[in-house]
Amino acid sequence: xxxxxxxxxxxxxxxxxxxxxxxxxxxxxxxxxxxxxxxxxxxxxxxxxxxxxxxxxxxxxxxxxxxxxxxxxxxxxxxxxxxxxxxxxxxxxxxxxxxxxxxxxxxxxxxxxxxxxxxxxxxxxxxxxxxxxxxxxxxxxxxxxxxxxxxxxxxxxxxxxxxxxxxxxxxxxxxxxxxxxxxxxxxxxxxxxxxxxxxxxxxxxxxxxxxxxxxxxxxxx
Amino acid sequence: xxxxxxxxxxxxxxxxxxxxxxxxxxxxxxxxxxxxxxxxxxxxxxxxxxxxxxxxxxxxxxxxxxxxxxxxxxxxxxxxxxxxxxxxxxxxxxxxxxxxxxxxxxxxxxxxxxxxxxxxxxxxxxxxxxxxxxxxxxxxxxxxxxxxxxxxxxxxxxxxxxxxxxxxxxxxxxxxxxxxxxxxxxxxxxxxxxxxxxxxxxxxxxxxxxxxxxxxxxxxx
DNA sequence: GCTTGACTAGGACGTTCGTCCTAGTCAAGC
DNA sequence: GCTTGACTAGGACGAACGTCCTAGTCAAGC
Numbered sequence: 001x002x003x004x005x006x007x008x009x010x011x012x013x014x015x016x017x018x019x020x021x022x023x024x025x026x027x028x029x030x031x032x033x034x035x036x037x038x039x040x041x042x043x044x045x046x047x048x049x050x051x052x053x054x055x056x057x058x059x060x061x062x063x064x065x066x067x068x069x070x071x072x073x074x075x076x077x078x079x080x081x082x083x084x085x086x087x088x089x090x091x092x093x094x095x096x097x098x099x100x101x102x103x104x105x106x107x108x109x110x111x112x113x114x115x116x117x118x119x120x121x122x123x124x125x126x127x128x129x130x131x132x133x134x135x136x137x138x139x140x141x142x143x144x145x146x147x148x149x150x151x152x153x154x155x156x157x158x159x160x161x162x163x164x165x166x167x168x169x170x171x172x173x174x175x176x177x178x179x180x181x182x183x184x185x186x187x188x189x190x191x192x193x194x195x196x197x198x199x200x201x202x203x204x205x206x207x208x209x210x211x212x213x214x215x216x217x218x219x220x221x
Numbered sequence: 222x223x224x225x226x227x228x229x230x231x232x233x234x235x236x237x238x239x240x241x242x243x244x245x246x247x248x249x250x251x252x253x254x255x256x257x258x259x260x261x262x263x264x265x266x267x268x269x270x271x272x273x274x275x276x277x278x279x280x281x282x283x284x285x286x287x288x289x290x291x292x293x294x295x296x297x298x299x300x301x302x303x304x305x306x307x308x309x310x311x312x313x314x315x316x317x318x319x320x321x322x323x324x325x326x327x328x329x330x331x332x333x334x335x336x337x338x339x340x341x342x343x344x345x346x347x348x349x350x351x352x353x354x355x356x357x358x359x360x361x362x363x364x365x366x367x368x369x370x371x372x373x374x375x376x377x378x379x380x381x382x383x384x385x386x387x388x389x390x391x392x393x394x395x396x397x398x399x400x401x402x403x404x405x406x407x408x409x410x411x412x413x414x415x416x417x418x419x420x421x422x423x424x425x426x427x428x429x430x431x432x433x434x435x436x437x438x439x440x441x442x
Numbered sequence: 443g444c445t446t447g448a449c450t451a452g453g454a455c456g457t458t459c460g461t462c463c464t465a466g467t468c469a470a471g472c
Numbered sequence: 473g474c475t476t477g478a479c480t481a482g483g484a485c486g487a488a489c490g491t492c493c494t495a496g497t498c499a500a501g502c
Contacts, residue, residue: 025449025450040351040352041351043261043262043265044264044350044351046489046490047491048488048489056449056450057449057450057451057452058451058452059450059451059452059492059493060450061490063449064449068490068491069491120349124403127406127407128346128406129262130261130265130266131261135409138409141407142404142408142409145413165420165423167416168416168417168419169423171413171417171420172393172417172421174400175396175398175399175400175401175403175404175413176393176396176397177396178396178400178403178404179397179398179400179403180392180396182345182348182396182400183363183392183395183396183399185348185349186363186366187359187363187366188356188359188363192366192396195388195392195393196389196393196396198389199386199389199390199392199393200393202386202389202390202428203393203424203427203428206424206427206431207423207427210427246480267459268460269458269460277479277480278479278480278481278482279480279481280462280463280464280479281479282460283461283462284478284480285479289460289461290459290460290461
């Protein structure tokens with residue numbers, strides 16, 4: 001009733017593109033869903049919450065997402081997780097592992113832990129949905145986690161770490177970050193993050209220091 | 222309707238202790254709640270589900286838990302998490318870190334990952350509840366995580382690892398385990414667990430191998 | 443100027459939720 | 473044998489859920 005903007009649907013300054021439809025309503029819903037998943041989880045987020053935060057109409061749910069709540073969840077996890085994956089991949093592509101892992105930890109801190117509201121991760125949220133009949137939610141999450149792991153493992157392997165060990169360290173890093181988000185939500189502060197961050201960097205140094213070949217091979221600039 | 226045991230309330234062989242009330246109804250509810258939290262999360266678990274699995278009456282909810290769903294959640298997380306904490310503390314008390322950490326990983330595998338149904342953790346579940354007005358759920362979870370971390374850190378410190386480093390490794394281990402549970406739920410198999418387990422043991426070896434003093438102090442037996 | 447299609451606005455549906463409530467059942471203790 | 477108290481059994485409550493639905497609004501294109 002007391003909605004502040006939007007009013008009867010569209011305001012004077014509206015700049016929607018002709019004919020193609022108001023494409024950004026869909027995107028606003030995806031972003032709102034990702035935020036809500038992070039804050040309240042999948043089962044704690046209602047479709048009404050999503051449209052309310054996105055300032056969209058309830059009818060927009062099935063107009064833009066015929067698959068209903070499940071489709072919104074998948075889309076939101078893919079969008080948020082993919083955005084992180086792109087940044088992780090970019091940070092890891094040409095950096096030394098120490099810088100790459102540091103950048104990954106920095107991203108987790110900014111996007112998952114110290115963001116508005118309690119710590120949380122939209123990808124974790126869809127993974128933990130109570131119902132997922134055909135496994136579509138978990139499959140989407142699994143794909144995202146795989147991208148994160150592959151990017152980090154590639155970064156280490158390129159620096160001369162044995163591929164198996166690199167893959168294991170990447171798994172520990174991704175699992176450690178997701179676990180840290182959880183611990184930070186439980187504690188309400190960033191202490192667990194600081195401990196895990198330091199612990200992962202400790203261990204990365206040991207791993208890099210134990211390289212059989214040249215201690216720090218130049219990986220091309 | 223087709224309830225198998227209990228019938229009209231109590232069967233012939235019932236051995237409830239006189240006067241004190243049927244104490245194990247409460248315990249059955251706690252166990253059922255812990256299982257359901259692991260499988261479906263806090264927001265995905267209803268009070269009706271709990272009493273149904275515990276073969277208890279709906280009226281038993283507020284008879285045994287005046288605080289309602291929140292109190293059941295806290296109790297279940299405390300029970301399940303405390304049980305794990307006791308085992309972790311026992312495994313870490315007198316063992317070499319390698320054995321202690323191995324035992325912790327083994328526990329996680331058996332209780333959180335390869336248990337019936339999808340991978341999950343009741344303590345994580347209450348941490349991720351959508352609503353937690355006075356923070357009671359998260360406080361209970363935080364206490365459990367603290368016990369796990371302290372037990373592992375103590376094990377390493379007793380073996381000669383610098384206290385700070387030991388605490389960090391413990392944080393990585395607990396966060397890594399919780400994250401692994403998540404990754405295993407997403408993937409539907411135990412591959413992430415195997416990678417994280419190997420990665421943590423890799424790094425423990427590096428940590429122990431870099432000890433300044435005697436490489437592997439005999440800690441009795 | 444009328445049609446068309448994208449989108450808004452929100453009522454209505456059946457279900458499930460947490461919670462509260464009363465009635466009934468059984469065993470213990472006087 | 474009656475009272476008492478622990479516990480069962482399940483109806484009732486208002487709220488919220490996902491979903492479907494119709495009516496209304498606006499801009500583009502004929």
